[in-house]
Amino acid sequence: MLEGIPLIHFIIVATIMFFVGIYGFLTRRNLITILMSTELILNSVNINFVAFNKYLYPNQLEGHFFSVFIIAIAAAEAAVAIAIIINIYRRFTTINVEDVNQMKY
Amino acid sequence: MTIFMFYLMAAIIIVFSIMSVTSRRILRAAVYLLFALLGTAAIYFMMEYFFLAAVQLTLYAGGIVVLIVFSILLTGRIEQKFEPTEARKALATLAAVGVGLGVTLYTILKHPFVGNGQAATEVNMRVIGKTFLNYGDHGYILPFEVISILLLAAMVGAIIIAKKQINN
Numbered sequence: 001m002l003e004g005i006p007l008i009h010f011i012i013v014a015t016i017m018f019f020v021g022i023y024g025f026l027t028r029r030n031l032i033t034i035l036m037s038t039e040l041i042l043n044s045v046n047i048n049f050v051a052f053n054k055y056l057y058p059n060q061l062e063g064h065f066f067s068v069f070i071i072a073i074a075a076a077e078a079a080v081a082i083a084i085i086i087n088i089y090r091r092f093t094t095i096n097v098e099d100v101n102q103m104k105y
Numbered sequence: 106m107t108i109f110m111f112y113l114m115a116a117i118i119i120v121f122s123i124m125s126v127t128s129r130r131i132l133r134a135a136v137y138l139l140f141a142l143l144g145t146a147a148i149y150f151m152m153e154y155f156f157l158a159a160v161q162l163t164l165y166a167g168g169i170v171v172l173i174v175f176s177i178l179l180t181g182r183i184e185q186k187f188e189p190t191e192a193r194k195a196l197a198t199l200a201a202v203g204v205g206l207g208v209t210l211y212t213i214l215k216h217p218f219v220g221n222g223q224a225a226t227e228v229n230m231r232v233i234g235k236t237f238l239n240y241g242d243h244g245y246i247l248p249f250e251v252i253s254i255l256l257l258a259a260m261v262g263a264i265i266i267a268k269k270q271i272n273n
Binding site: 076077082084 | 164218236267
């Protein structure tokens, strides 16, 4: 436990980061920046898990391992998403979500 | 000192997150995202979860951001600037996000977080490795194996999707 820093401050930081990510997710028009917003959202959830683990249940490691698994899933998700983005770019020569409106070829 | 460093890291995370979602140059947005992720790794270091901090540094900051930068370089010119978001849409989104943030902060500020008050276990590599491969109570052998299959499937899928199609 960190001396002098209450748990709530970690959660406030993570909450602000989460909603900044949602703002980016809703306003961005480029697929790569949308993916970056998703990474922000996943990362803020990780901060929450680790802070709860450290402050509330320090004798177990549940939050720690959940964070490790979330990071692994985020890596898999980023790899597949970037493969899809490159394929979309090859087909439409743009990755703007408003120009990619055709689900068939 | 630790307290000052925590609030510095919190400020870095929030400021760089906001800059990352509002920057109009895509490569700069990726670099700001990198700084936000590095701030998170610093917070893990402060909590003395060294393994998690190392994973954050190597996988997020080293892997995912580099992958994103590569895809930026592959899909367009880097000096291209985005159109600024329409003011009406930005305001509507800001209002929705503000309401969500307000409700969430109100809820978590009212909730009393009570820990179980037990002594902290030491988190070293031996404990982490034994917990990962433990099939008894508090063991993670099944998710560990499932995640390895998921990573393999994602790797194969990414190669298949991004492969150049030769037909027609």
